[in-house]
Amino acid sequence: MPIYHTLGQIPHKRHTVFRKPDGGLYAEELVSTEGFSSLYSLVYHCYPPTIVKTLGEPYSVEPKIARAKYLKHTSLIGFNIKPADDYLESRKAVLVNNDLHISLAAPRKSMTDYFFKNAQADEVIFVHIGSGTLKTGFGDIKFEYGDYLVIPRGTIYQMEFNTEDNRLCIVESFGPIRTPKRYRNQFGQLMEHSPYCERDIKRPQNLQTHDEKGDFKILIKKQGLIYPYIYGTHPFDFIGWDGFHYPWGFSIHDFEPITGRLHQPPPVHQTFDGHNFVLCSFVPRKFDYHPDSIPAPYNHSNVDSDEVLYYVDGDFMSRKNVVKGQITLHPAGIPHGPHPGSVEKSIGKEATEELAVMIDPFHPLQLTEDAVNIEDEGYYHSWAE
Numbered sequence: 001m002p003i004y005h006t007l008g009q010i011p012h013k014r015h016t017v018f019r020k021p022d023g024g025l026y027a028e029e030l031v032s033t034e035g036f037s038s039l040y041s042l043v044y045h046c047y048p049p050t051i052v053k054t055l056g057e058p059y060s061v062e063p064k065i066a067r068a069k070y071l072k073h074t075s076l077i078g079f080n081i082k083p084a085d086d087y088l089e090s091r092k093a094v095l096v097n098n099d100l101h102i103s104l105a106a107p108r109k110s111m112t113d114y115f116f117k118n119a120q121a122d123e124v125i126f127v128h129i130g131s132g133t134l135k136t137g138f139g140d141i142k143f144e145y146g147d148y149l150v151i152p153r154g155t156i157y158q159m160e161f162n163t164e165d166n167r168l169c170i171v172e173s174f175g176p177i178r179t180p181k182r183y184r185n186q187f188g189q190l191m192e193h194s195p196y197c198e199r200d201i202k203r204p205q206n207l208q209t210h211d212e213k214g215d216f217k218i219l220i221k222k223q224g225l226i227y228p229y230i231y232g233t234h235p236f237d238f239i240g241w242d243g244f245h246y247p248w249g250f251s252i253h254d255f256e257p258i259t260g261r262l263h264q265p266p267p268v269h270q271t272f273d274g275h276n277f278v279l280c281s282f283v284p285r286k287f288d289y290h291p292d293s294i295p296a297p298y299n300h301s302n303v304d305s306d307e308v309l310y311y312v313d314g315d316f317m318s319r320k321n322v323v324k325g326q327i328t329l330h331p332a333g334i335p336h337g338p339h340p341g342s343v344e345k346s347i348g349k350e351a352t353e354e355l356a357v358m359i360d361p362f363h364p365l366q367l368t369e370d371a372v373n374i375e376d377e378g379y380y381h382s383w384a385e
Contacts, residue, residue, distance in 0.1 A: 007139050008241060009244050011044075026045060030269055052232070063369075089335075096365065097127035104327075108166070120224075121153050122176055140205055150272075195268075216234055252271075263288050268326035307330040
């Protein structure tokens with residue numbers, strides 16, 4: 001997110017002497033993605049971030065593909081993913097391709113005895129049920145129902161939950177997550193027509209410097225494997241930092257819908273831009289105000305992209321029998337549209353209370369074994385009269 005932010009203590013000039021009270025040097029680190037060509041921050045550690053004590057044997061968390069090629073409208077009952085105590089064990093990839101993985105998670109416990117670093121993907125964690133604190137060396141971000149947490153790849157973090165009832169939808173993006181370019185001016189500022197602005201962004205706060213030595217377990221994900229590392233110093237030993245590269249949050253409830261006299265196309269709901277996919281937010285909004293408008297979406301052909309909808313809350317006027325946590329996948333190649341009776345029913349309606357997350361990937365998704373286990377196999381029949 002291109003907003004400058006700083007916390008803690010930093011020297012007046014970068015790459016200069018910055019000493020501890022005892023005369024030793026703080027360790028400077030540049031953190032970034034895409035080499036030195038994109039956003040970055042400069043971090044100042046109590047100790048060098050390179051002190052590895054032991055390495056464990058890596059183990060695979062690569063999704064197991066059940067259907068690599070198919071052409072069928074599909075529905076997954078997401079809340080049928082069983083809860084698990086451990087955060088990482090609870091994450092179940094359901095829809096994947098070479099650009100992104102979509103996972104569902106229902107963790108019961110906070111991460112207390114290890115830290116996690118995704119070194120292969122940016123993460124967007126949507127909080128459907130639950131609340132807590134995302135902890136990183138950059139500071140804390142409080143989260144609650146409806147929050148997106150955007151975590152740049154390479155960021156070490158812990159999730160601290162307030163209760164044992166948590167439901168998350170997680171998108172791993174193998175390219176950077178950005179705000180849509182059309183929302184930004186040439187300087188990176190979100191423009192007046194953007195459906196959200198910098199005031200809505202949750203940035204890290206409450207920087208706590210953990211000046212600690214010991215054994216600190218960090219699980220690092222890279223190329224489908226988890227590598228267990230034991231570091232000799234606490235990963236949250238930041239004394240200060242500044243820059244544009246850090247985790248941040250945004251609430252779906254702060255997304256301001258763009259409406260019109262006639263039905264608006266899905267791009268007006270775009271929230272984030274990924275490599276070869278977009279992520280959109282459908283929120284409560286006034287319906288179209290032309291006297292003869294049809295609020296229900298028209299039938300449309302998916303030719304160049306799949307369409308994924310994750311249903312969060314509310315009444316979905318274009319769908320029948322929708323439940324919270326349900327995922328529908330409408331693959332490229334065949335049209336889809338409102339269920340029978342939905343069009344007529346929508347005429348005259350003034351507003352909708354629906355809440356959903358939409359992901360449109362430009363390359364086909366594959367279903368995993370975990371997806372097949374929660375599939376509503378008869379969903380494709382639901383357009384029959």
